[in-house]
Amino acid sequence: MARKNAFYAQSGGVTAVINASACGVIEIARAHKDQIGKVYAGRNGIIGALTEDLIDTSKESSAAIALLRSTPAGAFGSCRFKLKSLEANKREYERLIAVFKAHNIGYFFYNGGGDSADTCYKVSQLSQSMGYPLQAIHIPKTVDNDLPITDCCPGFGSVAKYVAVSTLEASFDVRSMAKTSTKVFVLEVMGRHAGWIAAAGGLVEDHGIPVVVLFPEIVFDEKKFLARVETLVKSHGYCTVVVSEGCHYADGSFLAEQGTRDAFGHAQLGGAAPVIANLVKQALGYKFHWAVADYLQRSARHIASKTDVKQAYDLGKKAVLLALQGHNAVMPTIDRVSDAPYKYKIGMAPLSKVANVEKFMPRNFITEDGFGITAPCKRYLLPLIQGEDYPKYKDGLPVYATLKNLPVAKKLPPFELQ
Numbered sequence: 001m002a003r004k005n006a007f008y009a010q011s012g013g014v015t016a017v018i019n020a021s022a023c024g025v026i027e028i029a030r031a032h033k034d035q036i037g038k039v040y041a042g043r044n045g046i047i048g049a050l051t052e053d054l055i056d057t058s059k060e061s062s063a064a065i066a067l068l069r070s071t072p073a074g075a076f077g078s079c080r081f082k083l084k085s086l087e088a089n090k091r092e093y094e095r096l097i098a099v100f101k102a103h104n105i106g107y108f109f110y111n112g113g114g115d116s117a118d119t120c121y122k123v124s125q126l127s128q129s130m131g132y133p134l135q136a137i138h139i140p141k142t143v144d145n146d147l148p149i150t151d152c153c154p155g156f157g158s159v160a161k162y163v164a165v166s167t168l169e170a171s172f173d174v175r176s177m178a179k180t181s182t183k184v185f186v187l188e189v190m191g192r193h194a195g196w197i198a199a200a201g202g203l204v205e206d207h208g209i210p211v212v213v214l215f216p217e218i219v220f221d222e223k224k225f226l227a228r229v230e231t232l233v234k235s236h237g238y239c240t241v242v243v244s245e246g247c248h249y250a251d252g253s254f255l256a257e258q259g260t261r262d263a264f265g266h267a268q269l270g271g272a273a274p275v276i277a278n279l280v281k282q283a284l285g286y287k288f289h290w291a292v293a294d295y296l297q298r299s300a301r302h303i304a305s306k307t308d309v310k311q312a313y314d315l316g317k318k319a320v321l322l323a324l325q326g327h328n329a330v331m332p333t334i335d336r337v338s339d340a341p342y343k344y345k346i347g348m349a350p351l352s353k354v355a356n357v358e359k360f361m362p363r364n365f366i367t368e369d370g371f372g373i374t375a376p377c378k379r380y381l382l383p384l385i386q387g388e389d390y391p392k393y394k395d396g397l398p399v400y401a402t403l404k405n406l407p408v409a410k411k412l413p414p415f416e417l418q
Helices: 016-030 048-049 062-070 090-102 114-129 158-178 198-206 221-236 272-284 294-299 304-326 375-385
Strands: 004-010 034-041 055-056 105-111 136-141 186-189 211-214 240-242 257-261 266-269 288-292 330-338 343-350
Touching: 004 048, 004 062, 004 090, 016 034, 016 062, 016 105, 016 304, 034 136, 048 090, 055 257, 062 304, 090 105, 090 114, 090 198, 090 272, 105 114, 105 304, 114 136, 114 221, 136 304, 158 186, 158 198, 158 240, 158 294, 158 375, 186 198, 198 211, 198 375, 211 221, 221 240, 221 272, 240 272, 272 288, 304 343, 304 375
Parallel strands: 004 034, 004 105, 105 136, 136 330, 186 240, 186 288, 211 240
Antiparallel strands: 034 055, 257 266, 330 343
């Protein structure tokens, strides 16, 4: 059987370990040269496929590809671009097929979150409806940890580790200054609808830190929140607040809503921390400091979870193996076997059950008062932040990969995105 080439692309917000998945895909594809030709990467995600802007990863050395495993962000560029339905924009789908045909692409690996799973599923349906054989495999990635079926999502464990460590260290700082200065520190973390990242901040409670966690799953009650902060400051002298960007009022409006929307149509968030900090100042008079973790939390490869790195790499490898086994429209998953010792196996889920489905924090993971995490939540989180996988350092800085990203010669007329 003639070898087909593979297309790999990264989508949505990048993570500290998405390149580890890319490394897994490319390395295992190279190990199966008898079945897979070249791996072409889309420059800036699915946009690279639409505009025929492909990167020839075969031009990269084995050492450069191996270094991706310890390099943060997206080595090939990512995008926030959601394909419409086939009925709404047949033009884009026909263009994808034309590009895949022109470059003999038979494998489609899309590395991303919920919207990316939807795109991957649509592409799999497209190949069938248009009579072009293509195996579409989604590789999970999202710091929000909100994909269904899989126990966790690559990218989350490292963000959780960063947030837990940062919350602990900043809390030590506040504790040192609380007598005559700052009494409340507020850290804003990512999480539009699901509070998994914010929950990681709650792990510091077992280290003696008075912490209040604000989840998107719990409607924000200003009166109860201020009472909780006042109680902790009176008993400990200080407290730390970890607030999810998706924290919202009873009417559904976000504390952090800016009135703008991103390319996926989601409300553009950012600013919950100053809102919370000012509430504390106005109502209780406490001096405060606040910070927004923003890109820092998802790019911190220097403190990535070893568990997370391994899972990201393993799922990249598994995606290729699933394709070689003939699977289509599926996603490799992490299936937890046990908490202690932590054991998991890699399973598989149909994209029809993954696309456009969000996984929220179970109510039994959040304390009854809505401001902390429970023992079951800690049992879930702790294995995911275990282990260190430090990158190599040179002159005091991490050594990260910057690929050549050489383009593949174009064969088709230009295509304008709409």
